[in-house]
Amino acid sequence: MAALLTCDLPRYRDAHKAFVKALVQKGYDQSNVEVITQTPNPDLISWSNSIRKFNAIGADVIVAYGTSATLAALREAQDIPVVFADVYGPVETGIAKSMTSSGRNSAGVSSKVPLVTLIKTAMELKQIKTLGIICANREEGALVQLKEARKVAAQAGIVLVEANVGSPTGLDAALATLFATRVDCIYVTECTAGSRSFEKIVHRSNELKIPVISQMPGAAHKGALISLEADPVEQGQIAAEYVARILGGKKPSHLPVATPKRVDLIVNMKAARLLDLNVPFPVLTAATRVLK
Numbered sequence: 303m304a305a306l307l308t309c310d311l312p313r314y315r316d317a318h319k320a321f322v323k324a325l326v327q328k329g330y331d332q333s334n335v336e337v338i339t340q341t342p343n344p345d346l347i348s349w350s351n352s353i354r355k356f357n358a359i360g361a362d363v364i365v366a367y368g369t370s371a372t373l374a375a376l377r378e379a380q381d382i383p384v385v386f387a388d389v390y391g392p393v394e395t396g397i398a399k400s401m402t403s404s405g406r407n408s409a410g411v412s413s414k415v416p417l418v419t420l421i422k423t424a425m426e427l428k429q430i431k432t433l434g435i436i437c438a439n440r441e442e443g444a445l446v447q448l449k450e451a452r453k454v455a456a457q458a459g460i461v462l463v464e465a466n467v468g469s470p471t472g473l474d475a476a477l478a479t480l481f482a483t484r485v486d487c488i489y490v491t492e493c494t495a496g497s498r499s500f501e502k503i504v505h506r507s508n509e510l511k512i513p514v515i516s517q518m519p520g521a522a523h524k525g526a527l528i529s530l531e532a533d534p535v536e537q538g539q540i541a542a543e544y545v546a547r548i549l550g551g552k553k554p555s556h557l558p559v560a561t562p563k564r565v566d567l568i569v570n571m572k573a574a575r576l577l578d579l580n581v582p583f584p585v586l587t588a589a590t591r592v593l594k
Contacts, residue, residue, distance in 0.1 A: 304361035308368025309344035320538030349374035369443030386410030434485035438493035532562035
C-alpha cells in the first residue's frame with residue numbers, strides 16, 4: 303500500500319492517521335500490509351517521482367491526499383487503483399467523470415462544501431463590499447474554489463480582488479495588494495502557499511481588522527473568523543473503506559464518489575473580539591462549533 307500527501311499539512315496527516323487506524327480495524331495491519339508514505343516537496347516533479355517509486359515497488363493501491371497528489375497519481379500510476387481523499391471538486395478538476403462513478407481506475411471522497419454558506423455567514427458579521435481572495439491559479443482545487451467565489455461574489459454584488467500566490471515568497475506582495483485595495487474580508491483557498499502560511503495571513507490581517515475566512519480544515523483553530531470544514535478524519539475513514547473494498551475485488555470505477563457527512567461551520571469568538579465584531583445569535587445557532 304502506498305500513500306502520497308500533496309504536502310506536509312495537518313489536514314493530510316490527520317486524514318492519513320485516520321486511514322491507517324480504520325484499515326487496522328478492517329483487519330489490515332502490519333502483519334499483512336505495509337504502508338509506504340511519501341510527503342514530497344509540493345511540486346509536480348516531486349509528486350510524479352513519488353508515484354513512479356510506487357509503480358516500481360508494485361503497490362497494490364495508491365492513496366492520494368489532496369487534489370494535486372491525486373492528479374499526479376492518475377497521470378503516473380500504471381494499472382494501480384487510486385483512492386483519493388481531501389479533493390475539492392473531483393468532477394470539476396477532472397478526477398472523476400461524475401459523482402456516481404469516477405469512470406477511471408479510482409475512487410474516493412470529495413471535500414467540497416458550499417462556499418456560499420461561508421461567505422453569507424461572514425456577511426452577517428460584517429458588511430462585505432470587497433472580498434480579497436488568496437489563490438494559486440495553477441492548483442486545480444484552489445482554482446475550483448476561485449471560480450465558485452467569482453459566482454458567489456457576482457450574485458451578492460461583491461467586488462472580488464484576486465491575489466494569485468504561486469509560492470510562499472509571493473505572499474507578502476499579495477497581502478500588500480489586498481490591503482492597499484482595502485478589502486473588507488479575505489478568503490483563503492486551499493492553495494499550498496495559503497495553507498502553509500495561514501497563521502501569517504491571519505496575523506497580518508488582524509492588525510488591520512480584516513477578518514479571514516476559509517474552507518480549509520483547521521482554519522478556525524489557526525485564527526480564521528469563520529470556517530466551513532469537511533472533517534479530515536471522516537475522509538481518511540472513507541478512504542480505508544474504499545481500499546478494503548478494492549482489495550476485496552470491487553472495481554474502483556463502480557464506486558461512487560463519497561461526499562462529506564461531517565461538515566463543521568465554526569465561529570471563532572476570540573477572533574471576533576480581536577476584530578471588534580459582534581456575532582449575531584442566528585450565526586451562533588447555525589454554527590456546529592463555537593471557539594471561545
